[in-house]
Amino acid sequence: MIGLELLLLIFLVFCAIATVLCKRLVSAIIIFMAYSAVMSLIWFLLQSPDLAITEAAVGAGMTSLLFFLTLQRINQLKGLEQDEDNTKQ
Amino acid sequence: MLELILEQRYYMISIILFAIGFVTLFLHPNLIKKIIGLNLMDTSIFLFLAAMGYVGGGQAPIIEEGSSWTMYINPVPGGLVLTGIVVAVSTTALFLSLTHRLYRKYHSLNLDVILMLAKKGQEDT
Amino acid sequence: MKTTQNNNSLFRRILQWASESEKESADAPEDPERQEFQEYLEYIDAHDYIEFGAYRYMRYQQRKELGLDEPTFHHHIEPSIPQKKQNVKKSHHKQGLLRKQLGWYRIASVFITCVIILILCLVVMELPKFGDLNAPALNEVAQRYLQQGREETGAVNAITGMILEYRAFDTFGESVVLFAAAISTLLLLRTPNQPLKQRKAGDEILTMVSKYLLPMIILFGCYVVLYGHISPGGGFSGGAILGAALILASLVLGAGEVERVLTSKRVTYITVFSLLTYAAMKSYSFYTGANHVGWAIPKGEAGHLFSGGFLLPLNLCVGLIVACTMYTFYTLFIPTEEE
Structure with missing residues (x-):
């Protein structure tokens, strides 16, 4: 059990560093989604199912969706199509 | 020493996550990355609180009749974190809308460029 | 604001702005700061996440090679009034200092974070063990919630x-x-x-x-x-x-x-x-x-x-x-x- 917990925790740190260092904003947000999903797993291991449900719906769903919609609006202001690279401007 | 770190693994990892978020919030020039850093700090603190509430061998606090209270984990941090998560989303939405407004005015997500443009605008008027 | 085409991307627009305003003030003495700003924009155009401190350091190296130790000032504002000019110069000198301190800002924030991590780690070592039943967090409040919560709240x-x-x-x-x-x-x-x-x-x-x-x-x-x-x-x-x-x-x-x-x-x-x-x-x-x-x-x-x-x-x-x-x-x- 400790092995699984350690694996998830190290994955968490790895995800956090990758989110920060990633050049493309879209990829960074997708990695942040993975981070939230793993976080909800960890909360399930910590015997808090309430938190796990909320984090899965809110962190992986709502927050990333808001980030994506903001990026879409910004790309629209730039006059680009939606899925183009955001940083190479 | 290593055993102690292994014992306190949740606390250590939450501190590391907090540090990553903190450095991102201070040093990354991109506004969206700054907001992601803020979210990282949020979740790390939630992880710390949830780990504080855990009791070894405890169950989730769905109480059965006639059971002793030491069988369950501490419900207080759980309640705090539950409301905290939802409020974190609303603050994220607020920050993102502010970012959008800034982008509409200055056409950049880079905070340095925004500050320089704002300074230019002040000097021009 | 009406952007539908590709040529209205961010940096082209800002470059356009910079060059236009330079045309307007053509007879004014050459403005090194605006030039520098334009170069900075071109530079971040080329390297997408360049940090401000790194760019300042690069400029500093270039200036050192040219033999210019003093930072250049923005001196086309009201050149006719000497007293005011001095004031302006002073304030801009302060801003130049501030910019120099931006590099220190980065170093200082990393240093402060390291110190905070160290202190937090030391504190965590002293905390009660993870999952400890006798931890002070599990006090009489949690006990009451768990023991009588079902009767009191249903x-x-x-x-x-x-x-x-x-x-x-x-x-x-x-x-x-x-x-x-x-x-x-x-x-x-x-x-x-x-x-x-x-x-x-x-x-x-x-x-x-x-x-x-x-x-x-x-x-x-x-x-x-x-x-x-x-x-x-x-x-x-x-x-x-x-x-x-x-x-x-x-x-x-x-x-x-x-x-x-x-x-x-x-x-x-x-x-x-x-x-x-x-x-x-x-x-x-x-x-x-x-x-x-x-x-x-x-x-x-x-x-x-x-x-x-x-x-x-x-x-x-x-x-x-x-x-x-x-x-x-x-x-x-x-x-x-x-x-």
């Missing part, structure tokens, strides 16, 4: 009983915070008189998957809200799931389908109504001395929906508030037709 799920009964005022504050965040986002992002962008209904894969998935999600959300007092879940989690389901429905059905049923006015009405209902129920509770005089709270029983007294309607209110807030965020953030 909730099987101790967390729901805690946040809706013992700490109901706190939860009310959180709901008001949600409402305030939705309102301020509305103030910041609303663009009246602009129609929503005509999004075509979702593509085939999304439609096929969500045809089977959407009823399940809605059912699960309703279950989590309604059974929040006797199983894991509650208003906050279930409301988030319901909000996500609404957003998925609006993505699949295309623009305007969900918006026709749930207009922004109705969403606001539902939120306010839920907030007021919550406030009324809790006011009754507080007025009667927080023990619900006249209402014998039935004990919660696992598997029985109507068994927790006030908890079911309170959960419903919180769930509605959260779902409506999530949906409001979504409707505010989707792109409009013209920006």
